[in-house]
Amino acid sequence: MKKTFSLLLAATVVVFSGCKKNSEASSGGNITSTPAAKQLTIAFLPKSKGNAYFVSCAKGAQKAADELGVKLIFDGPTDPDPARQNEIVENWITLGVDAIAAACENKEGISTALRKAEAKGIKIITYDADALPDARSFFVNQATPQGIGYALMDEAARLCESNGEFAVITGSLTAQNQIEWQKYIEERRAAAYPNMKSDAVEACDDLKDKAQSETTALLSTYPNLKLILSTTSLGVPGAAEAIKQAGKTGVVKNIGLGLPNENKRYVHDGVTQSVILWKTEDLGYLTVYAADALAKGALKSGDKTFKAGSLGEFEIQGDNIMLGKPFTFNKDNIDQFDF
Amino acid sequence: MDTDKHGFKNNLLRHETILFVVLAAEWIFFDAIGRNFGTYDNTCDILRHSCEIGLLALAMTPVILTGGIDLSVGSLLGLCAILFGKFWRDAGMPIPLAAACTIGIGALAGGLNATLIAWLRLPPLIVTLGTYSLFRGLAEAITQGVDTFTNFPNSFLFLGQERWLGVPAQALVFIAAVIFFWLLVHRTTFGRSFRAIGFSPEGAHYAGIPVRRRVAMVYVLAGIVSAIAAIIYTARLGQAKADAGTGYELFAITAVVLGGTSIFGGVGSIHGTLLGVAAIAVLHSGIAHALMPGEMAGMLTGVLLILALAGSILPKTISSLRARKSTPRLAKQIP
Numbered sequence A: 001m002k003k004t005f006s007l008l009l010a011a012t013v014v015v016f017s018g019c020k021k022n023s024e025a026s027s028g029g030n031i032t033s034t035p036a037a038k039q040l041t042i043a044f045l046p047k048s049k050g051n052a053y054f055v056s057c058a059k060g061a062q063k064a065a066d067e068l069g070v071k072l073i074f075d076g077p078t079d080p081d082p083a084r085q086n087e088i089v090e091n092w093i094t095l096g097v098d099a100i101a102a103a104c105e106n107k108e109g110i111s112t113a114l115r116k117a118e119a120k121g122i123k124i125i126t127y128d129a130d131a132l133p134d135a136r137s138f139f140v141n142q143a144t145p146q147g148i149g150y151a152l153m154d155e156a157a158r159l160c161e162s163n164g165e166f167a168v169i170t171g172s173l174t175a176q177n178q179i180e181w182q183k184y185i186e187e188r189r190a191a192a193y194p195n196m197k198s199d200a201v202e203a204c205d206d207l208k209d210k211a212q213s214e215t216t217a218l219l220s221t222y223p224n225l226k227l228i229l230s231t232t233s234l235g236v237p238g239a240a241e242a243i244k245q246a247g248k249t250g251v252v253k254n255i256g257l258g259l260p261n262e263n264k265r266y267v268h269d270g271v272t273q274s275v276i277l278w279k280t281e282d283l284g285y286l287t288v289y290a291a292d293a294l295a296k297g298a299l300k301s302g303d304k305t306f307k308a309g310s311l312g313e314f315e316i317q318g319d320n321i322m323l324g325k326p327f328t329f330n331k332d333n334i335d336q337f338d339f
Numbered sequence B: 001m002d003t004d005k006h007g008f009k010n011n012l013l014r015h016e017t018i019l020f021v022v023l024a025a026e027w028i029f030f031d032a033i034g035r036n037f038g039t040y041d042n043t044c045d046i047l048r049h050s051c052e053i054g055l056l057a058l059a060m061t062p063v064i065l066t067g068g069i070d071l072s073v074g075s076l077l078g079l080c081a082i083l084f085g086k087f088w089r090d091a092g093m094p095i096p097l098a099a100a101c102t103i104g105i106g107a108l109a110g111g112l113n114a115t116l117i118a119w120l121r122l123p124p125l126i127v128t129l130g131t132y133s134l135f136r137g138l139a140e141a142i143t144q145g146v147d148t149f150t151n152f153p154n155s156f157l158f159l160g161q162e163r164w165l166g167v168p169a170q171a172l173v174f175i176a177a178v179i180f181f182w183l184l185v186h187r188t189t190f191g192r193s194f195r196a197i198g199f200s201p202e203g204a205h206y207a208g209i210p211v212r213r214r215v216a217m218v219y220v221l222a223g224i225v226s227a228i229a230a231i232i233y234t235a236r237l238g239q240a241k242a243d244a245g246t247g248y249e250l251f252a253i254t255a256v257v258l259g260g261t262s263i264f265g266g267v268g269s270i271h272g273t274l275l276g277v278a279a280i281a282v283l284h285s286g287i288a289h290a291l292m293p294g295e296m297a298g299m300l301t302g303v304l305l306i307l308a309l310a311g312s313i314l315p316k317t318i319s320s321l322r323a324r325k326s327t328p329r330l331a332k333q334i335p
Helices: A002-017 A052-068 A084-095 A107-119 A145-159 A176-192 A207-222 A233-244 A262-271 A280-298 B003-013 B016-033 B040-065 B073-089 B095-119 B124-143 B155-159 B169-186 B189-199 B199-205 B211-237 B249-257 B271-289 B293-324
Strands: A041-045 A073-076 A099-102 A123-125 A138-141 A164-170 A196-204 A224-228 A253-257 A274-277 A305-306 A312-317 A320-322 A329-331
Touching: A002 A099, A002 B016, A002 B155, A041 A052, A041 A084, A041 A280, A052 A073, A052 A280, A084 A099, A084 B040, A084 B271, A099 A280, A107 A123, A107 B155, A123 B095, A138 A176, A138 A280, A138 B199, A145 A176, A145 A224, A145 A253, A145 B040, A164 A207, A164 A233, A176 A196, A196 A207, A207 A233, A207 B095, A224 B016, A224 B169, A233 A253, A233 A262, A253 B155, A262 A274, A274 B003, A280 A305, A280 B199, A305 B199, A305 B271, A320 B073, A329 B271, B016 B293, B040 B073, B040 B169, B040 B189, B040 B211, B040 B249, B040 B271, B073 B095, B073 B211, B073 B249, B095 B124, B095 B211, B155 B169, B199 B211, B249 B271, B271 B293
Parallel strands: A041 A073, A041 A099, A099 A123, A123 A138, A138 A320, A164 A196, A164 A224, A224 A253, A253 A274
Antiparallel strands: A274 A329, A305 A312, A312 A320
16 A cells, blocks of 8 residues: 555656646736737636626627637636635636636635736726725726616606605615615605605515515505615515505506516516616626727726727726616517526 | 555556546646646646645545544634634734634534534534534624625735745645644554444444544544634635635545545545545646636536546456356345
8 A cells, every 4th residue: 555655646746747837827918028919818707607697798798709809718606615716717817818807706805816817917807896996907887876776766757757656675774785776766856856755665685575575565554656666686576576466567666676587577567667777798798898908908097988899988987987877678678688 | 455465456446546547637638628737837726726625625534434424614614714804803813823713713613523423422414414504604693694804914815825935835734734634544543543433433442442532533623624724715815704615515525535435434545535636626727727617627526526436446346246146146135
């Protein structure tokens, strides 16, 4: 047994000493010294790979990559291990990619890996969920809290003809993003729609069941309700189910933030009028265009606008590239989207 | 363990040898098709990425040798990581003291497993399934699932992210652990007693082995090693959160079993476990560098496990089948 082990040990040493000495490892770093003919490689990291939201982002990313003639690598975690994103980024560093576009699951954790990549000359851009600001050049911001709050309130007012009572279902009363959205909804209501009245704000703890029971309670407490507005994606189908079961389809309108697939059925039944989010394909498309421009040196800090292929000009606020106004999915267009 | 009698041919068929050939084949294959796979930088990255699971697998080997199992190591890693963060940030301890306290917590948690298993004689699977939930639940309760510890000093992050003497800093800790566990399992009476207990606890007891103390020892060791892994994990990611190390216990068990340790206890080796860890780590890195989709890693790990086990068991099965062509044993097994 001893003999076998020392044999194995000797063989291990032989194999590992055969390692190449980083001959091509720095290809990500010397973009300036290589001629433009070299095909760029852009790595695109989702929070998790099986998520339809990110699959849809990747579709737009691939479209941009095809147009630009760059090689796109799409890979992300398939298990809940929070260290996985770091490992993927570190593998991309040794692989020698030119740019990394990341949607960050753990802000602080992944920033250590992104900084390391940046030190090796790889350009870093984040999208969907930002890293720490010193770990990336730009963040492609899909929507500001103000944009979301205003879009929700405008849509609510449009459906109610700027007049009447409504109630809000929120995910949680303590979550920072929810509080901010709520603030902008109220700001918009007070400024633009004085004849609309917000009866209540109820938390559904990001549970569909709870959203349903809260809505049922709201419908009986406030008989004059004209609309339910959810600021959480699970609130919209939950509220829809309650409205449907109360027999108030079409009488009480239902809108909110959400994913098209979860709401298609209710939208077609006329229970839910509109779902608000952004076009995820455009988010992926813009991200890859920006990553490409960053790697080529065409996008620099201080730029005020950025042109992304067929989507045209986008505004840059500081180091945030703005995707623009949220998009409204309704009966006419919801079937074109699959996420 | 009858290799000396049967000589070279049997050595070739040994599980470790087969696994080593598989590992070498993996290396050559990915080096050929992957970009920048065989570089020194990437070798260091593979080492860095496999340190925590490697440590857990090392500690898991004696546990499984005694016929036990420890499902709580991944959860304990998470608990230790956030407690380490708490000691440092909230209690204001210097890093070395926080690390020492964390290791103490690891030993205590291992001691809880040990008490329940060795003295109350509860089945290890049930006990550690319980502490698996308990430790993760505690970690989530302490942080409410959202509190994240970060902004550790660079001198600490060095342990997880930089190289020292040309190798990743945490690899030195790993190598020290390998030497410790190899000596423990293969060069001391402790190691022999673990195997004896794995074969037959009663037999070991009548042979004068302090079974309870030995069994307790392997679980306490597993706790201590989980705490060390937690500290390295925190240094590598630069963050400690309640979900640290999710699922690591299964990776560790897979590596141990792939390395030829019998899940029923009694048979196994530390170098086998090392090869198991390496085979899985090289596979994961290779798939990334060959630009294959990441989910292939899970599939191929499964295939590897089945092939490696079949490869070392099949020759024995065939020869034993040949030896008793006329007496089908299957009929006898049905009571």
